[in-house]
Amino acid sequence: MNLIDLKIFACVARQPSLGAAAQELHLTPSAISKALRRLEGDLDTVLFDRSAKQLSLNASGQRMLDFARNMLSMADQARADVRGDDASISCRVAGPAILLWRHAEQLAQAMAAYPAADMHLLSMYEEDALAALARGEVSHALVTGEVLHGRTAHWSADWASVSLGTLRLQLLAGKQHPLLGGAASQQGQNFTSTQVLAHDFVSPARSLLCGKQRGKHSDGWRDDQFPRRIAYWIDDLQLLLAMVRSGKALAYLPDFALDDADLVRFEVTDCGFQCMEEVHLVWNTRNAAQWQQAVVRTLTGEN
Template identity: 30%
Template sequence: MDIDDLRKIIHVAKTQNLQHSAKALFTSAGALSKIVKKTEKSLNTQLFDRIGRNIKLNEQGRIFVLHAANLVHDSDQLLSHFAAKQTRHSMQISGPSIIQDYWLERILPSAVCEQFYIHVDNCYEGEALTKVKHGLAQLGFVTGEALHNVENSEVQRIHLARVHFALAISDQHADYAELVGDLTLEQFARLAFACPKNSAFCGLQRGVGSDGWRDDQLPRNIQFRFNDLHPLLAMVKRGVAAAYLPEYVIQHEGLNALGSGQFQQEMTRPFEDIYLIWKPTLAPGWLNALLEKITANLAASQ
């Protein structure tokens, strides 16, 4: 039984699915099954109950995983302390693409990236939170909405920004010159909108457009619906439609925020808080050092 085997068993314990763990660990389900059986034989203890083709961690398994996680953590701390500075660590970062696409490069400048093999995992924030909690990702991007009722003992967080939203169009839009001033209700009614089917942050339906606009109080002319952010942005950039977007997306994509009429202030969500999260009890020394750099870089940029 070695540290690498312990990591794999911990992963299987979290997913309780050999196929899913095999895919994430770039190995085969058969190889993982052999590791589990070999470990159970060496301990003379069954860690998983077999139910048909499925496996389920039992009480002895839960005790084993608790001790195994501590051993893996101590091993990572030891290697981090004595390993050469040239050592490159593997790191997974999970979160919605609407956050990752715009914030990843801000927290990980090129000088930092050279120290790591970085696996970018685009997923909704609920899944990102679960992966960080279970040690399947070292870092995660989420909004404050996902962190309701989550204790600091489960995950810790760095506040990256408070993001406001605005109606946005491209300067390629046929009515751009008319719309860049204060937007009137009459102009708003004529606009064609592109909207997501589900929230780009959590993947759930949040109202008609799922982007935070109060369509129940002021319906829009929604002509396009997308299940992915990138084609939605392409439609807006070409001037075909307007969209309701976070201001950092508008700025990064070279779009233009429409004038803020009084009705806009009444129909919009006030803000969304963006956080970087990690699990302190599973953080090796190299991750703690990286988080110190991230915190320092963010403070310097403010």
């Protein structure tokens, strides 16, 4: 049994077809089939139910997949810890695009002690990011506190999390929006709900965090208290922001979007609610390499 065969096995188990696995691994389907047969020979058991079109993990394969992921993770940990600063480190962080955008610079600074490392920011909804962590495909996951407090189906007793701060949602508009009336576009201008609700909104139809289809509830605005007209439904974050910049619609988005010089924050004077989310970084403590532990210490200010 060797690590290459285990890596191929784990990839085939994850991918929908042998061809997809071959494409990811840059191998021929024949080479992959030989590796799987070799692994089954080493274990003296069959791991897949084979048909003309696909491979399906059987019960033995499911059990072996957990072992394979643990062994591959431990091998990566050993390689990184033994080689130290010379190790080839790949920091793979999965999470919703909106959280990756917010924390990308913070994560990059935490990895600054490893100039030879590469960082992969993988856009996934929260449950998918935790599932990828469970499969050992990423080193960290970015999620909100709501997911952790519910102890998602993917949660493991081997995991730990650290808070990266609070995300506050804020009413935003482009500088050319009619509410500004041609005045200088300064942050924090005050308007009543009557003034604000007279204008169109843009909103995602799915939550930007969990990906669930929530309609008017997708962005956190309380339409039950302050019903608005959503004229534009856009799930792509960049397209949504472009609509706001154009001045055609207001949006309820995380406050860090105000780093965009073309956006202005509005305060609604008679709005009695505020939507806030705590952001957490999650990692597997059991197989964490020294560099992962160092990154967490940097993020929490322990260094």
